[in-house]
Amino acid sequence: MKNPIALLLLILSFQFSFAQIPIIETPLKGGDYQVSNNVVLQKLSYDVKITGNISTTIATMVFRNNTSRIMEGRLTFPLPEGVSVSGYALDINGKLRNAVPVEKAKAKEVFESIEKRNVDPGILEKVEGNNFRTRIYPINPNSERTVQITYNQILKKVENNLQYYLPLDYTSAIPNFNLKTSVFEKINTPKLEEKPDGSFDFVKNGNVWVAEISKSNYKTTGNLKINLPQNENESSVLMQKASGNNFYFLANVPVNSISKAKKMPETLGIIWDNSLSGLQRDHAKEFELLDEYFKAAKNITVQLAFINNEFEERKTFKINNGNWQELKTYLNNVNYDGGTDFSQLKNLNVDEYLLFSDGLSSFGDFNFNFNKPVYTIVSSPKANFSQLKFISLKSGGELLNIHQNHPNQEVRKLLFQNLKFLGIKDNHNLAEVYPKLPQNAEDNLVITGISDTDETSVNLLFGYGNTPVVEKMIFLNSKESTTKDWDISKFWAQKKISELELFEDVNKEEINNLGKQFGIATNNTSLIVMENVQDYARYEILPPAELRKEYDVMMKSGADLRDKRMTDLMKQAENMTENLKKWWNTEFKNEKKYPQPKSKIILNDSVRTQNIEEMVVYSSDADYSSSPPPPPSVDRVTENESRAELQEVVVQGYTRSESRRQTASASRTVSSEITMSRPNANVLNVMEGKIGGVNVSIAKGKITTIDVKSDQEYMKSFEKLNTAESIYAEYLIQRKNYLQTPSYYLDISKILFQAKDKKLGLKVLSSVADLDIENEELYKLLYYKLKEQNINDKQVWISKKILDWRPMDPQSYRDYALALEDDGKPQEALDYLYQILTKSYTQELANRDDGIEETIIMELNSLISRNKGKLNLSKINPKLIADLPVNIRVVLNWNKDNTDIDLWVTDPNGEKCMYSHKQTAIGGRLSDDFTGGFGPEQFLLKKAIKGKYKIETNFFGENQVSISGPTAILAEIYINYATGKQERKLVVFQKQKKSKEGNGDGVLIGEFEF
Incomplete structure (x- = not known):
C-alpha cells in the first residue's frame, strides 16, 4: 500500500x-x-x-x-x-x-x-x-x-x-x-x-x-x-601577487576618444521582439533612444519586423525631419505574445538593423547570418548579453546597454564611428590580457591580465576599423599598486569568462576549468x-x-565512502527482457467471473470487512508460465486509516505480505501464486501475422480519447466563441489576470488547436517558454503538447533543452529519443534510448527511477521491429532484442519530480490493473509503481478480448507545487503496438481543481473498444 x-x-x-x-x-x-x-x-x-x-x-x-x-x-x-x-x-x-x-x-x-x-x-x-x-x-x-x-x-x-x-x-x-x-x-x-x-x-x-x-x-x-570623480589623464592600476613570480593586474585607462561621424543609413531595419517576455523590457528607454536617433538621422526609411515564435515583416515607415510619431504609435500598440525563436530571423533589404530584445531565445537557437551590421539594444535586467554581443560582433554592429547606461550616452554608438581598443603590442612579460576582442574605448578602458614580472609596461593600441592610429602606454609596478585586500584574480577570470562565453561551444571546457579554479558560477x-x-x-x-x-x-583512511552509483541497469534490463518474453509467451485465458462473498482482512490486529474477491500482490519478476486468478480492483486505504509499513492480508486461505515500496526495488520481492484460468468463449477474433518470425495478433479495435476539460474560471469566457479570431481576442483581454499562469496558455492553445488554427495555437502555447528561465517543468508541459499536435521539430528542440539541463534523468534521454523518432530519425532515437541503460546514476535517483527499464525495453524493440534492416544494432546488447508486439499499450508520463500519479486500466471483465494488482487474468501487465519522480508507468496487454477497456489516472500525491502550476500528464495510448498496424493517440492535461489526491477516484482519459 x-x-x-x-x-x-x-x-x-x-x-x-x-x-x-x-x-x-x-x-x-x-x-x-x-x-x-x-x-x-x-x-x-x-x-x-x-x-x-x-x-x-x-x-x-x-x-x-x-x-x-x-x-x-x-x-x-x-x-x-x-x-x-x-x-x-x-x-x-x-x-x-x-x-x-x-x-x-x-x-x-x-x-x-x-x-x-x-x-x-x-x-x-x-x-x-x-x-x-x-x-x-x-x-x-x-x-x-x-x-x-x-x-x-x-x-x-x-x-x-x-x-x-x-x-x-x-x-x-x-x-x-x-x-x-x-x-x-x-x-x-x-x-x-x-x-x-x-x-x-x-x-x-x-x-x-x-x-x-x-x-x-x-x-x-x-x-x-x-x-x-576620476582624473581624466591618470591610469589606476591594481596588482595581486600570485604563485611563482606572477602578478594579476587590472588597469583602468582613461581614453580621450575622438569620434568620427558615421555615414547614416538610408534604410533601417527595426526588428522588434514582441514575444511575451517583451512585456518586461523598458519601452520608455527604447523610445528615448529612438527619439535621439531620429533627431540625428532626420530622413530615413524604416522597415519594421517582429520576432516572437515566428518572424513577421510588418510595415514600412518614412521618417521625415526626425518625426517618427507614426512608428511610435504603432509600436505603442504592439501585442506581446508567443515564445522567442531566433531561428526564425530573416534578412531585410536594409543598410543596418536595430534589434530590440532581451536575447533570451526560449523557443529556438540562433543560427542565422545577417548581411548587414546589427546593433542590439538591451533594456531589460534579465538578458542574454553573450547572445546579443555575439550577434553584433559577427555582423559588425555593437551592443547598446540602455538598461545600465543612459540612452543619450548609448545612442552615440549609432551615430559615430568610435575609437576601438584593438589589442596590445607584443610583450613577453604579459599573458592572458583581456579584452582580446576589439571593443569601444568609451572614454575609459579596463585591461586585465597576468605579468611574470613586478614591473613592466603595457602598450595599448587603438584605431578606427582594424588599423591602429593611437598608442597609449601604462606602467605596472607592484611596489606602488599591489593590494592584499582585493582578489584581482577573480576580476581577471570573470573578464576572461565573459569573452569566452561569446563562443561557448568551443570554449566549454576552458570555461568549466576557470569556474572551478576561481569559484565563479x-x-x-x-x-x-x-x-x-x-x-x-x-x-x-x-x-x-x-x-x-x-x-x-x-579520503586517506581508505574507507569506501564514495557514492555507490547504480551501474547495473544493463543487467536489470537483460532480466527484464527475459521476464517480458516469458510474459509474452504465456497463453492467458479468459474466464467467466461469478460474485464472491465478503472476506475478512486483518490489519494490525483489527478486523475490517471489505467487498473484495482477492487481494494478491504480483511481482514484476514473477514466472508467468500460467495465468493468475482474477482479483478485482482494490482501492487504496484512505489517509486517515492505518499507514503501517507491513500489513498481513488474509484472502481465501492465502497470506500475502504487502509493504509500501520504500525503494523502487522493494516491490519486486513479493512472490505470487498463480493458478490456471478456465477458457471462455468470449475471445476476440484477430488477424494473425508474423513479425520477424514471431506470430502476431493484430486486433481490430479503436481508441477513444476523453477531452479532460479545464475547470478554471476563465474558461467560461470562451464557451460561446466559435472562431479563432474571437478566441484570440478574448485571450488577450483575459491574459492580464493570468499572465504568470501556465495553465492559461495551455488551455487557450487547446481551444485554438481545436478551432483548427495551428498558427495562433502555437503562438499562445509557445508563450509558456517565456514564463521562466531553464524551467524543466514548463518545458516538459510544452513538450507534451507539441507531441500531441505533431509539431515535431519543436518537440525535438524542447526535449533537447531539457536533456541539456537534466542529464541525470533517464526520462530526459527517453523524451528526446521519442521526439527524434517522431521526427523520422530512428537511429538517433535508438542510440539515445540505449544510453539510458549504459549510464550511471546516484543511488537516490536510481531508487526513484527503478523499473524504468521495462518501458525502455518495449520502446527499443518497437524501434527495431518497425525499422528492420535500417538500423545499426552493433552497439545494442543482443540479449535485449526481442519481438514483443502487443494489442494494447498505455504509458503515463508527468512533468514533476516528487509526484505520485497512477495508471489504471479496467478490462471488459471489470478487472482493474493498478499499482496493487499489477497482473490481470487475461494477461494485462502494469510496470513498477513510481511513487516519486517523473514516471513513466506502462500497461501492456498482448491479446485483447472483445469489449471496452477503461483508462484512468489517479493523482495519488502531488508533492510539489511550483510556478509551473498543477502537474501535467501525457498519456500515450496505442493499439497493435510494435506491429505494422500500430495506432497512437495522445492525451495531455493538467490536474483539475476537483481532482483530489489519493481519493480513489480516477480521471477517465480514454477507452479501447475491440
Missing part, C-alpha cells in the same frame, strides 16, 4: 533583481496560485566595498517560513553585463558555510540526491543569459534560512565619474534592513547622486569613506548611486553547499577550507 509524503514540498519561486521583494507562489484551495506572505524576506543586508574602479557587493538575505510545511526555495536574479557570482554561502547549523565549485550537471544531481535524504544542501547555478538561481532545502516550518551572495563588478564611467549603482526600489517594507558602503583611498568625497534616505551619508574614517544605515520595517525612498559550473563532510567525501567534492582536514583524513 502507498504512504503519501506527510509534508508538501513547496517550491518557492522568487524573481529577485536586487530591486524587489521576492515573489512567492503558494497554492490556494483547489489548485490556483497566488502571491503570498507565507515566506518572507525577514532581513536584508548589503556590504559594499569600492576601490579604484572595482567593487565587491555582499548581499545577505534571511528568509522566514511562516507555514507548517517544509519548503524548498528557488531564488532567481539577474546581474549586470559581464558580472557573475563569485561567492555563495548558506547557513548550516547556524553558521554560514561557503560553497565550492562543481560541474553544473553534477552539482544539480548531487543536490537532488541529498535533498531526497532530507539533508541540508544549497546550490547556486547560472541559468540562461546573465541570470542566476539558488535552490535552498529545507526551509523548515516556522524557521529561517540565511543565504549570502557575493559579486564583483567593474565600475562604468558616466561623464567624468566612475559610478556604482545598487537598485533599492523595493515595493514592500523590509523588517530588518542594513546597508554599509566603504570607499577606500579616495581623496575627494564620494558623491551620492541617489541614496536610500536622508540619513545615509559618507563620513571619513582614516583613508576610508563610510556610509551606513540600519532600519526596522524599512521602506526605501531611493536607490544607491555613488559617483567617484558559469554556464558550466555551479556552487554547492552540503551539510556534512561525509557527503563531500561521498561525491568526491573538495569541501571549503574549514572541512578540508577532516575530508583529507576520510
Whole structure:
C-alpha cells in the first residue's frame, strides 16, 4: 500500500533583481496560485566595498517560513553585463558555510540526491543569459534560512565619474534592513547622486569613506548611486601577487576618444521582439533612444519586423525631419505574445538593423547570418548579453546597454564611428590580457591580465576599423599598486569568462576549468553547499577550507565512502527482457467471473470487512508460465486509516505480505501464486501475422480519447466563441489576470488547436517558454503538447533543452529519443534510448527511477521491429532484442519530480490493473509503481478480448507545487503496438481543481473498444 509524503514540498519561486521583494507562489484551495506572505524576506543586508574602479557587493538575505510545511526555495536574479557570482554561502547549523565549485550537471544531481535524504544542501547555478538561481532545502516550518551572495563588478564611467549603482526600489517594507558602503583611498568625497534616505551619508574614517544605515520595517525612498570623480589623464592600476613570480593586474585607462561621424543609413531595419517576455523590457528607454536617433538621422526609411515564435515583416515607415510619431504609435500598440525563436530571423533589404530584445531565445537557437551590421539594444535586467554581443560582433554592429547606461550616452554608438581598443603590442612579460576582442574605448578602458614580472609596461593600441592610429602606454609596478585586500584574480577570470562565453561551444571546457579554479558560477559550473563532510567525501567534492582536514583524513583512511552509483541497469534490463518474453509467451485465458462473498482482512490486529474477491500482490519478476486468478480492483486505504509499513492480508486461505515500496526495488520481492484460468468463449477474433518470425495478433479495435476539460474560471469566457479570431481576442483581454499562469496558455492553445488554427495555437502555447528561465517543468508541459499536435521539430528542440539541463534523468534521454523518432530519425532515437541503460546514476535517483527499464525495453524493440534492416544494432546488447508486439499499450508520463500519479486500466471483465494488482487474468501487465519522480508507468496487454477497456489516472500525491502550476500528464495510448498496424493517440492535461489526491477516484482519459 502507498504512504503519501506527510509534508508538501513547496517550491518557492522568487524573481529577485536586487530591486524587489521576492515573489512567492503558494497554492490556494483547489489548485490556483497566488502571491503570498507565507515566506518572507525577514532581513536584508548589503556590504559594499569600492576601490579604484572595482567593487565587491555582499548581499545577505534571511528568509522566514511562516507555514507548517517544509519548503524548498528557488531564488532567481539577474546581474549586470559581464558580472557573475563569485561567492555563495548558506547557513548550516547556524553558521554560514561557503560553497565550492562543481560541474553544473553534477552539482544539480548531487543536490537532488541529498535533498531526497532530507539533508541540508544549497546550490547556486547560472541559468540562461546573465541570470542566476539558488535552490535552498529545507526551509523548515516556522524557521529561517540565511543565504549570502557575493559579486564583483567593474565600475562604468558616466561623464567624468566612475559610478556604482545598487537598485533599492523595493515595493514592500523590509523588517530588518542594513546597508554599509566603504570607499577606500579616495581623496575627494564620494558623491551620492541617489541614496536610500536622508540619513545615509559618507563620513571619513582614516583613508576610508563610510556610509551606513540600519532600519526596522524599512521602506526605501531611493536607490544607491555613488559617483567617484576620476582624473581624466591618470591610469589606476591594481596588482595581486600570485604563485611563482606572477602578478594579476587590472588597469583602468582613461581614453580621450575622438569620434568620427558615421555615414547614416538610408534604410533601417527595426526588428522588434514582441514575444511575451517583451512585456518586461523598458519601452520608455527604447523610445528615448529612438527619439535621439531620429533627431540625428532626420530622413530615413524604416522597415519594421517582429520576432516572437515566428518572424513577421510588418510595415514600412518614412521618417521625415526626425518625426517618427507614426512608428511610435504603432509600436505603442504592439501585442506581446508567443515564445522567442531566433531561428526564425530573416534578412531585410536594409543598410543596418536595430534589434530590440532581451536575447533570451526560449523557443529556438540562433543560427542565422545577417548581411548587414546589427546593433542590439538591451533594456531589460534579465538578458542574454553573450547572445546579443555575439550577434553584433559577427555582423559588425555593437551592443547598446540602455538598461545600465543612459540612452543619450548609448545612442552615440549609432551615430559615430568610435575609437576601438584593438589589442596590445607584443610583450613577453604579459599573458592572458583581456579584452582580446576589439571593443569601444568609451572614454575609459579596463585591461586585465597576468605579468611574470613586478614591473613592466603595457602598450595599448587603438584605431578606427582594424588599423591602429593611437598608442597609449601604462606602467605596472607592484611596489606602488599591489593590494592584499582585493582578489584581482577573480576580476581577471570573470573578464576572461565573459569573452569566452561569446563562443561557448568551443570554449566549454576552458570555461568549466576557470569556474572551478576561481569559484565563479558559469554556464558550466555551479556552487554547492552540503551539510556534512561525509557527503563531500561521498561525491568526491573538495569541501571549503574549514572541512578540508577532516575530508583529507576520510579520503586517506581508505574507507569506501564514495557514492555507490547504480551501474547495473544493463543487467536489470537483460532480466527484464527475459521476464517480458516469458510474459509474452504465456497463453492467458479468459474466464467467466461469478460474485464472491465478503472476506475478512486483518490489519494490525483489527478486523475490517471489505467487498473484495482477492487481494494478491504480483511481482514484476514473477514466472508467468500460467495465468493468475482474477482479483478485482482494490482501492487504496484512505489517509486517515492505518499507514503501517507491513500489513498481513488474509484472502481465501492465502497470506500475502504487502509493504509500501520504500525503494523502487522493494516491490519486486513479493512472490505470487498463480493458478490456471478456465477458457471462455468470449475471445476476440484477430488477424494473425508474423513479425520477424514471431506470430502476431493484430486486433481490430479503436481508441477513444476523453477531452479532460479545464475547470478554471476563465474558461467560461470562451464557451460561446466559435472562431479563432474571437478566441484570440478574448485571450488577450483575459491574459492580464493570468499572465504568470501556465495553465492559461495551455488551455487557450487547446481551444485554438481545436478551432483548427495551428498558427495562433502555437503562438499562445509557445508563450509558456517565456514564463521562466531553464524551467524543466514548463518545458516538459510544452513538450507534451507539441507531441500531441505533431509539431515535431519543436518537440525535438524542447526535449533537447531539457536533456541539456537534466542529464541525470533517464526520462530526459527517453523524451528526446521519442521526439527524434517522431521526427523520422530512428537511429538517433535508438542510440539515445540505449544510453539510458549504459549510464550511471546516484543511488537516490536510481531508487526513484527503478523499473524504468521495462518501458525502455518495449520502446527499443518497437524501434527495431518497425525499422528492420535500417538500423545499426552493433552497439545494442543482443540479449535485449526481442519481438514483443502487443494489442494494447498505455504509458503515463508527468512533468514533476516528487509526484505520485497512477495508471489504471479496467478490462471488459471489470478487472482493474493498478499499482496493487499489477497482473490481470487475461494477461494485462502494469510496470513498477513510481511513487516519486517523473514516471513513466506502462500497461501492456498482448491479446485483447472483445469489449471496452477503461483508462484512468489517479493523482495519488502531488508533492510539489511550483510556478509551473498543477502537474501535467501525457498519456500515450496505442493499439497493435510494435506491429505494422500500430495506432497512437495522445492525451495531455493538467490536474483539475476537483481532482483530489489519493481519493480513489480516477480521471477517465480514454477507452479501447475491440
